[in-house]
Structure formats: C-alpha cells, structure tokens
Amino acid sequence: MDIVVKEVIDAKDLKKFINFPYQLYKNHPYYVPPLRFDEEQTLRKDKNPSFDYCKARYWLAYKNNKVVGRIAAILNQSYIEKWGNQYLRFGWIDFEEDINIPKSLLAQVEQWAADLGLKAVHGPMGFTDLDHEGMLIEGFDQLGTLATIYNYPYYPKFMEELGYSKDVDWVEYKITLPTEVPEKLEKIASIVQRRNNVQVAQIKSAKEIKKYASDIFDLINSTYSELYGVVPLTEKQIKTYTNQYFSFIKPDFVPLVLDSSGKLIAFAVSMPSLSKALQKAKGSLFPFGFMYILQAMRKNSMGDLYLVGVAKAYQGKGINAILMHELTKTYLKYKLKYAESNPELEHNKSVQALWEYYDATQHKRRRCFIKHLNS
Numbered sequence: 001m002d003i004v005v006k007e008v009i010d011a012k013d014l015k016k017f018i019n020f021p022y023q024l025y026k027n028h029p030y031y032v033p034p035l036r037f038d039e040e041q042t043l044r045k046d047k048n049p050s051f052d053y054c055k056a057r058y059w060l061a062y063k064n065n066k067v068v069g070r071i072a073a074i075l076n077q078s079y080i081e082k083w084g085n086q087y088l089r090f091g092w093i094d095f096e097e098d099i100n101i102p103k104s105l106l107a108q109v110e111q112w113a114a115d116l117g118l119k120a121v122h123g124p125m126g127f128t129d130l131d132h133e134g135m136l137i138e139g140f141d142q143l144g145t146l147a148t149i150y151n152y153p154y155y156p157k158f159m160e161e162l163g164y165s166k167d168v169d170w171v172e173y174k175i176t177l178p179t180e181v182p183e184k185l186e187k188i189a190s191i192v193q194r195r196n197n198v199q200v201a202q203i204k205s206a207k208e209i210k211k212y213a214s215d216i217f218d219l220i221n222s223t224y225s226e227l228y229g230v231v232p233l234t235e236k237q238i239k240t241y242t243n244q245y246f247s248f249i250k251p252d253f254v255p256l257v258l259d260s261s262g263k264l265i266a267f268a269v270s271m272p273s274l275s276k277a278l279q280k281a282k283g284s285l286f287p288f289g290f291m292y293i294l295q296a297m298r299k300n301s302m303g304d305l306y307l308v309g310v311a312k313a314y315q316g317k318g319i320n321a322i323l324m325h326e327l328t329k330t331y332l333k334y335k336l337k338y339a340e341s342n343p344e345l346e347h348n349k350s351v352q353a354l355w356e357y358y359d360a361t362q363h364k365r366r367r368c369f370i371k372h373l374n375s
Contacts, residue, residue: 003068003104008058014043017058020070021094022283025150032144032275034132036283041244042131043072043092049236050127053078058092059108061101069095071105073112074127078231087370088113090123091131094151099158106162106371114373122167122370124149128237129230134170134343135159139364145304146274147342148172149366159369167370168228170343173352176359177303177337181328185357189325192318198265200326201256206249212256213242215264216309223309228345228368250297252333255326257319266310268323272334273302303331303339308351320354328357 008017018039025031041047043058054076061069072092080086090109095101106121113121125133132149137156144150193199203209217238224230233241250271257266277296281289305327310319331339343366344351 002063003098003100004062005059005104005108006062007108008060013060014040014058016067017060017070017092018043020060020067023067024094024096028150030141030143031150032146032148032278033281033283034146035278035281035285035289037285038244042127048127049234049240050076052234052236054127056127057108057112059105061095061105063096063098063101068098069093069101069105071102071109073109073121074125075116076127076231079229082231083229086117086119088116088118088121089125090121091126091133093124093135093155095155095158097152097154099161102155102158103162110371110373118373120370120372122368125229125368128233129224129227130233130241133229134366134368137169137365137367139172142174142363143275145340145342146278147304147306148364156367156369162371164369164371167368169346169368170366171346171352171362172343172364172366173341173355173360174363175339175341175355176361177328177331177339178358179332181325181332182357185321185325185328188318188321192321196314196317196319197260198257198314198319198322199260200322201258201264203251203254203256205251206247209249209251209254209256210242210246212264212267213246214238216256216267216269217241219264219267219309219311220307222312223315227348248297252330253303253327255323255330257322264311265314266319266323267307268305268309268327269307270303270305270327270330270339272297272300272336273304273340275302275304300334301337303327303334303336304342305339306342308354315350320350324354324357 008014018036045051054074056074058072060067074089109121124135135156136151140153221232253270255268259265274296277292280292
C-alpha cells in the first residue's frame with residue numbers, strides 16, 4: 001500500500017500530529033513523552049510567538065488510512081538573516097520502520113525549500129534553541145529527558161540512506177555524583193568568588209527567581225549567540241517562557257551569581273529529573289500527571305542540568321566552579337546520585353570542562369542532519 005502524505009490543515013489534524021508519537025512509543029522504556037499541552041502551545045500559530053518571524057507547515061503520512069509518520073518544516077527568517085544560510089528546518093519527525101515513510105515526508109519539506117529558493121534542509125531543529133533538537137544516534141538504551149528527543153535506531157539509518165549527512169553533533173554525559181562536595185571544587189569556588197568580587201544570590205522562592213528571569217534570558221541571548229543555529233529570543237518569547245517555566249522552579253536548583261553591584265553575571269538551571277514522572281503522566285497533567293511531577297520534584301535520584309551561562313566579561317575566570325559547587329551542594333541535599341548534562345555541542349570544551357570534578361561518562365550522542373538541494 002502506498003504512503004499518502006497530507007498537510008495538517010485544522011485542529012483535528014494537529015491533534016493527530018501531536019498524538020502520533022504517543023502511539024509509536026507506547027510503553028517504551030526509554031521514551032519520555034512531552035506534555036500534550038506544551039506541544040500544542042509550541043505548534044499553534046496563535047500561541048507561539050516564534051511565528052512573528054517563522055513560518056511552519058506540518059504533514060502526516062498515512063498507510064491504510066492510519067497515521068504512520070509526521071514531520072514539521074520551519075522557515076526561520078531570523079536564522080537566515082543572522083547566519084546567512086539559506087536553510088529550511090525540519091523537526092517533529094517520527095515514523096514507523098519503513099523507509100518510504102520518511103522519504104515521502106522529507107520530499108514535502110525539500111519541495112517547499114526548493115519552492116522558497118533555499119539551498120538546504122537541516123534538522124531535527126525547533127523554532128528556537130530551547131525547543132528539542134538533534135536526532136539520537138547513540139544511547140538508545142538510555143532514558144530520555146524532558147529536554148531531549150528519543151527515537152528508534154532506524155531513524156538515523158534511514159536519514160543517511162535518504163542522502164542526509166552530519167552537520168553537527170551534540171553529546172550528553174551521565175554524572176555519578178560524589179557523596180560529598182569535592183575538596184578541590186570547594187577551594188576553587190571560594191578563590192574565584194573572592195578574586196572576582198562576586199557572590200551567590202540568596203534565593204528562597206520561585207517568585208524571587210522570577211525577578212531575575214529577564215536577566216537570565218538576556219544572558220542566554222548573549223552567551224549562546226554563537227552556538228549552532230541560535231537566534232536571539234524576542235521579548236514576547238521571553239515572557240512566554242517565563243510564564244511557562246519559572247513558576248515551578250526549585251530555587252536551590254537555580255544558582256545565580258551576582259557582581260558587586262548585584263547584577264547577574266552567571267546562572268545555571270537544573271531540576272530533579274521529570275523523566276519517569278512524565279512517562280507515568282503519558283502526556284497529560286490530569287488526572288494524575290501533576291501529582292507524579294510533584295512527587296518527582298520532592299524525591300528523586302537523578303538531576304537534570306538544562307542551561308549554564310556566564311557573561312562574556314567573566315568567561316575564563318572560573319565562574320563555572322561556583323555554579324557547580326552550588327549545584328553539587330543542592331544535589332547532595334536532595335540525595336541525588338546522578339545528574340544528566342543534557343545536550344552540549346561536541347566541540348564546546350568550556351561546557352565539557354564542567355565535568356572534570358566528577359565521574360562523568362558520555363552516554364548519548366545526537367545529530368543535526370543536513371541535505372543540500374540540487375540547484
């Protein structure tokens with residue numbers, strides 16, 4: 001039976017688009033389903049402020065009238081203007097084990113790119129760097145995280161067979177946490193703090209952290225600006241992310257470093273792992289999903305480190321040691337045994353240097369694929 005590809009044109013189609021991976025990975029031990037509400041907020045043009053500078057199209061693949069695959073294509077005009085690359089992004093790609101499915105889906109993306117006069121197609125990527133990106137190519141026997149894509153091993157195999165090749169890789173580390181703060185880390189953090197006349201903010205509530213949200217995103221915009229594919233977040237995006245995530249942050253999992261005038265110069269965003277809670281929630285906060293998440297926030301053995309940023313004027317001065325010292329104290333306080341680094345570019349040595357104080361193992365790798373189109 002032939003593959004039939006149809007574009008998503010209404011709310012009913014979008015619901016099918018969002019629901020497909022929940023069927024494809026039902027009861028999979030390593031897949032971590034996102035919340036359906038979050039997916040809808042990201043994909044809907046009337047909800048996601050990224051559509052101020054992006055256009056997107058979504059397709060579903062059918063076989064015997066059953067959904068067997070999906071893909072999104074994103075025209076990110078801000079990316080094209082900043083980087084000068086005439087590329088179209090793809091993301092939200094999932095499919096059953098039949099190469100004709102991704103072939104048919106990617107053909108739609110490639111045709112749209114050609115119609116737009118673009119030179120290449122690359123992905124998986126999202127609207128922003130804070131969306132999920134990178135196809136898993138190593139670590140299929142490892143539990144996914146809130147911030148990452150999980151996919152079957154046949155995905156990258158089919159991508160290569162369809163003419164896609166590596167553009168960039170991200171690596172991930174699993175950190176075995178010590179039973180006490182490493183003495184060397186404690187000494188270095190203390191020296192760096194004195195030498196640079198900086199201090200750790202004393203934050204007691206999520207409400208207090210929210211006051212720093214704008215400063216945190218300003219640092220993200222400046223410190224992440226040269227990373228692969230990154231475009232600056234707009235004020236509307238910052239407001240959306242702040243409202244979406246900052247209300248339930250645990251204060252001691254988000255260390256903030258301030259200069260002598262009280263200005264934010266470094267931060268880290270971490271939290272107890274929600275992977276197993278999200279598996280139990282099966283994409284929904286109700287009736288029990290919210291309870292599973294609250295339980296995971298209180299009692300856990302794994303921490304997830306999502307973001308680290310140091311102002312450019314303070315880079316290379318050891319500020320990361322202060323952040324890791326604070327996080328290690330928090331992880332030990334909550335009796336965590338492991339931490340996940342989440343994706344970092346394979347050549348980003350400054351981030352990988354964070355793990356020199358720990359027993360860290362690179363256990364996952366994910367890839368952004370690219371295919372240059374014939375003129």
